[in-house]
Every structure is written in structure tokens, then in C-alpha cells.
Amino acid sequence: MGRTVTEHPVRLAKVRSVTVEVRQALRSDARDNRERILAVARLAFATDGLDVPIREIARRAQVGAATVYRHFPTKDALLAVAFAEQMTVCSAIVEEGLAQPDAWLGFRLVVKKLIETHAHDRGFARAFISQLPQEAGFAADRARTLRMLAELVDRARTTGELRDDFVLEDLILALMANEGIRAESTVRRLAAARRFAAFMIQSFQTSPTRAPLPPAVRLPLSTP
Incomplete structure (x- = not known):
């Protein structure tokens, strides 16, 4: 039996439809793989x-x-x-501190929030402190954040509230120490980080005010 005039266009349309579906499925699989890789990588690095x-x-x-x-x-x-x-959040925290009319208040806010943010994701804390990765965009964002931090430190020192001998590396040192907090859960790690941040802020202040510290947290004691 001969083919009708319209049969070839119809079959071609079906082929195109199937091709589009296959491409969409492949793109969907690729997206799923990418998201799974990222989720696994974040957990592994942390x-x-x-x-x-x-x-x-x-x-x-x-x-x-x-x-x-x-x-x-x-x-x-x-x-x-x-x-x-996390890098975007980190930059936003420092910008928020710089926007505060009271430089010392802004500095305290940044120390507290950075320590909490880094405690929440130790993988990011390690990446930020270790100056990794060197990928251009990320490295540029980190460098910009550090420049803003340096500006905030200068402002806070000018108020007389921040110790004259404080340098930006002291804050990096605090972040490095904070990264070492080990706790049985994220909730406890964050609670410990808040108490640690309060200690750090008092040590950075010219004349520390002995304000009450956040509650202490029971942490595991490692043995030799």
C-alpha cells in the first residue's frame, strides 16, 4: 500500500519529539549528577x-x-x-558590619557571625582559612571580604574600643581555633562557637566588659 502525502511529516515530527525528550532526560540526569556530586563534596570536605x-x-x-x-x-x-x-554569606556579614554606624558594634557583630558561620560548615572554614581554592572568582571574593574586614578593623581601632595591637591575623587565628571545635552535633558545635566568640570579643576589647557568657557546652574530651 502506498504512503500518504502526510505520512512522512508526521513520522518526522515524532522523531523530533522523541529526540527532544531524550535530550531533556540527559540534561536532567546531568543536573542530578552535578547536584549529587556537590552534596557529596560538601559533606566530604566538612x-x-x-x-x-x-x-x-x-x-x-x-x-x-x-x-x-x-x-x-x-x-x-x-x-x-x-x-x-557560603562565601556570599561571609561577604554579606562583613558588609553588614561595615554598614553599622558604631564601628565597634559592627566589629562585634562580624566576629560573632563569622565564627558561627564557620562552625556551621567546617569545610568552608578550612577553605577560607587555607586560601583554597585558588579559582579566580572565589579567590577574588575572598580577597574582597578580607579587604572589607581590614577596613572594619581600622574603624574599630579608631573608636578606642578595639585594642591598638589587634591585627587582622588575630581574627584569622580565632577562626582557625574555632575550626577545631569538636562536638557530638551541629547544635552543640554552634553553641560552643557562640561561647568562644564571646571570649574572643572580650579579649579583643581595650577594656573588656565582663558580660555574662553564653551557656557552656559539654564537649567530648579526647584522650591520648
Whole structure:
């Protein structure tokens, strides 16, 4: 039986429809893989440090290493995307402190919020402190945040409330110490970080006011 005039266009339309569906499915799978890789990477960096190899992240995400590299050509690129949101939050905190009319109040706010933010995500804390990743966009955002912090420190010293001998590295030292907090849960780690922040703020002040500290937190004691 001969084919009708309209049969070929109809079949072509069906082929195109199937092709579009396949492409959409592939794009959806790629998005799912990317999000799973990022979720696994964030957890791995937070619990095991930044030295976790790409192949181990791929294994935990149940994809091949080639799939990870397809989305993130380098480990720096993966680190940058994994912590991009936290870097934005970190910058916003410092901007909020600079916007305060009272420089000492702004400084205290920034110390408290940075310590809490870093305690909430130790992976990001390690990335920020260790100057990793070196990916251009992330590194530029971090450098901008540090410049704003330096400006805030200068303003707070000018008020006479912040010790004259305080330098920006002292705040980095506090963040490094804060990263070492170990607790049985995120809630306890954040509570411990708040108490630690209060101690740090008092130590940074020219004439410390002995305000009540946040409640103490029971932490595990490591033994040799």
C-alpha cells in the first residue's frame, strides 16, 4: 500500500519529539549528577578535610571520576562551586558590619557571625582559612571580604574600643581555633562557637566588659 502525502511529516515530527525528550532526560540526569556530586563534596570536605581526592568523591556520589571532571574540570573548580553560597554569606556579614554606624558594634557583630558561620560548615572554614581554592572568582571574593574586614578593623581601632595591637591575623587565628571545635552535633558545635566568640570579643576589647557568657557546652574530651 502506498504512503500518504502526510505520512512522512508526521513520522518526522515524532522523531523530533522523541529526540527532544531524550535530550531533556540527559540534561536532567546531568543536573542530578552535578547536584549529587556537590552534596557529596560538601559533606566530604566538612568531615574529612579538603584533601579528599576526586576519585573518592566520585565513588561516594556513585558516578565515574570522568563525570565529576565533566562538570568540574579541576578540584579548585569543585571547591569554588561547593562553597560559593557560603562565601556570599561571609561577604554579606562583613558588609553588614561595615554598614553599622558604631564601628565597634559592627566589629562585634562580624566576629560573632563569622565564627558561627564557620562552625556551621567546617569545610568552608578550612577553605577560607587555607586560601583554597585558588579559582579566580572565589579567590577574588575572598580577597574582597578580607579587604572589607581590614577596613572594619581600622574603624574599630579608631573608636578606642578595639585594642591598638589587634591585627587582622588575630581574627584569622580565632577562626582557625574555632575550626577545631569538636562536638557530638551541629547544635552543640554552634553553641560552643557562640561561647568562644564571646571570649574572643572580650579579649579583643581595650577594656573588656565582663558580660555574662553564653551557656557552656559539654564537649567530648579526647584522650591520648
